[in-house]
Amino acid sequence: MCIVAVMSVGFALLGLLESGPRHGYDLKRSYDQRFGQGRTLHYGQVYSTLARLLKNGLVEVESEPGDGPDRKRYAITSAGVTDVATWLSQAERPEPYLQSTLYTKVVLALLTGRDAADVLDAQRAEHLRLMRELTRRKTGGDLADQLVCDYALFHLEADLRWLELTAARLDQLAGQVTGHAAGQVVGQVHP
Amino acid sequence: MVNSANDPLLAADDLHLSFGSTQALNSASLRVYAGEVLALMGPSGSGKSTLLHCLAGILTPDTGRVTYAGRDLSAMSDSERSALRRTEFGFVFQFGQLVPELTCLENVALPLRLAGVGRRQAQGAAAGWLARLEVADVAQKRPGQASGGQGQRVAVARALVSRPRVIFADEPTGALDSLNGERVMQLFIAAARDTGAAVVLVTHEPRVAAYSGREAVVRDGRVREQEYAL
Ligand SMILES: Nc1ncnc2c1ncn2[C@@H]1O[C@H](COP(=O)(O)OP(=O)(O)O)[C@@H](O)[C@H]1O
Numbered sequence: 001m002c003i004v005a006v007m008s009v010g011f012a013l014l015g016l017l018e019s020g021p022r023h024g025y026d027l028k029r030s031y032d033q034r035f036g037q038g039r040t041l042h043y044g045q046v047y048s049t050l051a052r053l054l055k056n057g058l059v060e061v062e063s064e065p066g067d068g069p070d071r072k073r074y075a076i077t078s079a080g081v082t083d084v085a086t087w088l089s090q091a092e093r094p095e096p097y098l099q100s101t102l103y104t105k106v107v108l109a110l111l112t113g114r115d116a117a118d119v120l121d122a123q124r125a126e127h128l129r130l131m132r133e134l135t136r137r138k139t140g141g142d143l144a145d146q147l148v149c150d151y152a153l154f155h156l157e158a159d160l161r162w163l164e165l166t167a168a169r170l171d172q173l174a175g176q177v178t179g180h181a182a183g184q185v186v187g188q189v190h191p
Numbered sequence: 192m193v194n195s196a197n198d199p200l201l202a203a204d205d206l207h208l209s210f211g212s213t214q215a216l217n218s219a220s221l222r223v224y225a226g227e228v229l230a231l232m233g234p235s236g237s238g239k240s241t242l243l244h245c246l247a248g249i250l251t252p253d254t255g256r257v258t259y260a261g262r263d264l265s266a267m268s269d270s271e272r273s274a275l276r277r278t279e280f281g282f283v284f285q286f287g288q289l290v291p292e293l294t295c296l297e298n299v300a301l302p303l304r305l306a307g308v309g310r311r312q313a314q315g316a317a318a319g320w321l322a323r324l325e326v327a328d329v330a331q332k333r334p335g336q337a338s339g340g341q342g343q344r345v346a347v348a349r350a351l352v353s354r355p356r357v358i359f360a361d362e363p364t365g366a367l368d369s370l371n372g373e374r375v376m377q378l379f380i381a382a383a384r385d386t387g388a389a390v391v392l393v394t395h396e397p398r399v400a401a402y403s404g405r406e407a408v409v410r411d412g413r414v415r416e417q418e419y420a421l
């Protein structure tokens with residue numbers, strides 16, 4: 001869902017270090033500004049990630065007098081640079097999208113004799129609410145904001161297309177999931 | 192801010208309309224509030240355009256009522272209704288709405304000219320709107336010489352020039368690629384908000400609907416309308 005998932009925070013921090021050594025707080029600020037989008041890193045996460053990178057020899061520490069965590073400057077090693085290059089050259093595995101909560105809800109609504117169209121309508125309203133918010137943010141934003149918001153908007157739009165297609169096929173789906181002919185009223189499965 | 196405690200500016204109540212054996216509207220009701228942007232969504236053939244045409248007084252429903260600012264459209268004479276369309280309403284369609292023989296500037300000035308505004312004043316206002324929609328450079332071109340995106344911006348300028356209270360837009364970006372469509376929507380909605388016009392926006396594209404403040408979904412000639420949270 002998110003381009004920069006938890007797994008990639010380490011690579012992102014490494015990549016940011018390629019332009020020069022930095023303090024942990026400086027690195028966090030830079031990450032948040034570019035990739036945070038409302039979900040900023042905790043200091044704890046930054047320092048635990050840096051500790052892991054240090055242990056793996058991907059960064060090294062340049063200590064300044066005084067000590068304490070904020071006195072440390074982190075620098076990328078040549079092994080770290082190689083890691084960033086390898087990561088960038090590898091394609092991300094596409095999200096398979098085969099386990100969808102919304103699909104599960106629709107089928108369960110049909111199986112239990114509830115109104116599946118209501119499930120879809122409620123979801124459409126919620127999706128559009130988020131899409132409006134992203135559209136407002138995009139309209140006031142710079143190119144980076146626009147691209148991040150468009151990434152989300154295109155994905156949400158895909159959900160909505162699926163939702164409309166499903167809405168148009170509910171009778172047919174009802175017939176299949178319950179083993180009845182299409183269009184028949186679906187009864188409760190519980191006695 | 193719009194709020195459902197106010198009276199709607201435009202309302203459809205229990206509209207039915209059939210074309211032969213096709214029931215296009217089957218008890219469709221909808222309220223449009225002053226200054227709001229309302230998206231009309233729904234699958235192709237669900238009755239969106241038919242409903243829009245009834246709201247705008249272009250089509251008369253078989254039964255049911257459309258009221259604008261408290262006036263029953265079906266109780267008006269044809270000439271009263273067309274006067275209303277000229278002075279209070281603006282229209283943007285998917286394409287093909289500009290007069291091909293006129294320049295873009297003349298197209299935008301046309302509604303004002305028809306309302307009796309002098310040529311200089313009408314063209315001055317038209318030029319202002321073309322600039323606002325960032326298409327001042329096509330003013331002297333004919334619509335056929337403008338790109339699709341430019342043409343739609345000219346159409347938006349023409350819809351806005353007479354400062355209508357309601358703009359009806361039927362798939363205004365339907366013929367454009369997504370980048371051009373987005374720009375048209377951004378400029379259109381910003382300009383409409385500035386003038387305080389309500390917009391009824393028919394679209395099946397969620398990213399276009401996201402420029403609205405609220406949506407109503409048409410299915411099988413019926414409307415599911417989202418309420419305002421008060
Ligand atoms: N002028 C017309 N003559 C005959 N049928 C029409 C006419 N206009 C619309 N319809 C039919 O009415 C239904 C609703 O059409 P429309 O309002 O254009 O749907 P939408 O705009 O949602 O795609 C469709 O079945 C369409 O074929």
Ligand SMILES: [Mg+2]
Binds near residue numbers: 239
């Ligand atoms: Mg239509």
